[in-house]
Amino acid sequence: MKDNEVYESWRQEKRQIDVSQNFTEKVMNQVYQLEQSRKSSPLTMEGLIELISFHPLAKTGLIAAGAVTGIVRLIIMIQAILSNGVING
Amino acid sequence: MIEDTGIIRAVLEGDTESFRLLVQRYQKPVIRMTANLIKDRHICEDVAQEVFLAAYKKLPSFDPARSSFSTWLFTIAKNKSINAMKKKRVLSVSNPPENPDFSEPADSLLRDELFIELDKAMKSLSPGHRRALVLAEFENLPYEQIAQIEGVRIGTIKSRINRAKHRLRSALEGINGEIK
Numbered sequence: 577m578k579d580n581e582v583y584e585s586w587r588q589e590k591r592q593i594d595v596s597q598n599f600t601e602k603v604m605n606q607v608y609q610l611e612q613s614r615k616s617s618p619l620t621m622e623g624l625i626e627l628i629s630f631h632p633l634a635k636t637g638l639i640a641a642g643a644v645t646g647i648v649r650l651i652i653m654i655q656a657i658l659s660n661g662v663i664n665g
Numbered sequence: 666m667i668e669d670t671g672i673i674r675a676v677l678e679g680d681t682e683s684f685r686l687l688v689q690r691y692q693k694p695v696i697r698m699t700a701n702l703i704k705d706r707h708i709c710e711d712v713a714q715e716v717f718l719a720a721y722k723k724l725p726s727f728d729p730a731r732s733s734f735s736t737w738l739f740t741i742a743k744n745k746s747i748n749a750m751k752k753k754r755v756l757s758v759s760n761p762p763e764n765p766d767f768s769e770p771a772d773s774l775l776r777d778e779l780f781i782e783l784d785k786a787m788k789s790l791s792p793g794h795r796r797a798l799v800l801a802e803f804e805n806l807p808y809e810q811i812a813q814i815e816g817v818r819i820g821t822i823k824s825r826i827n828r829a830k831h832r833l834r835s836a837l838e839g840i841n842g843e844i845k
Contacts, residue, residue: 593697603717
């Protein structure tokens with residue numbers, strides 16, 4: 577028995593795979609369950625994290641909202657410092 | 666045959682049932698990949714289910730300009746397999762079943778022994794080398810796609826596959842030498 581023949585036979589065997597008949601059904605059931613839970617309670621923490629993680633627009637929106645909040649806070653702080661300075665001065 | 670991108674578009678537009686087409690199209694390669702990386706047959710299918718569910722969840726983030734759907738799906742399968750192996754600490758491959766090409770009992774015994782040696786040699790490879798071998802030799806994926814899945818350069822993949830094959834060849838030569 578040549579090494580190449582053995583290797584090829586082993587490789588072909590590794591390529592053979594039996595898939596359970598209900599595999600697709602199992603996956604689709606999970607998918608429908610997920611959809612159901614999303615519809616019944618769309619604002620769960622897990623749903624929110626999923627939304628932010630997997631939707632680029634949601635991620636961008638969150639970052640933009642964070643940046644705007646930071647800038648607004650900075651402006652308020654600067655205004656407070658300046659107004660205090662004006663009053664004290 | 667409807668292209669993957671067409672199916673994905675339909676799913677993202679709310680046609681959940683279309684996802685079934687993607688599962689049917691890719692279930693065999695995904696299960697085969699996980700089966701060749703994880704020992705337990707039941708775990709393989711469980712991991713494969715996790716792969717498809719994760720793919721469904723992440724589908725809005727899939728960018729066809731960056732990679733093909735199969736590359737993207739295999740990347741998820743790779744990560745899920747790594748996690749499953751970490752959890753279960755199962756790094757082996759299944760025992761080989763009967764092969765109809767060898768009819769003589771003596772040949773069959775020898776073949777079984779050689780296959781066990783090949784399995785052992787594959788088990789002894791590092792996870793990266795084993796994944797590269799599985800994707801190249803069992804899934805027949807091009808080096809470029811494997812490099813994308815693994816997140817490394819093509820040269821690294823070529824080197825990993827060469828080393829893995831060399832290890833397997835040495836294992837075969839070793840046992841053949843003992844028999845002769």
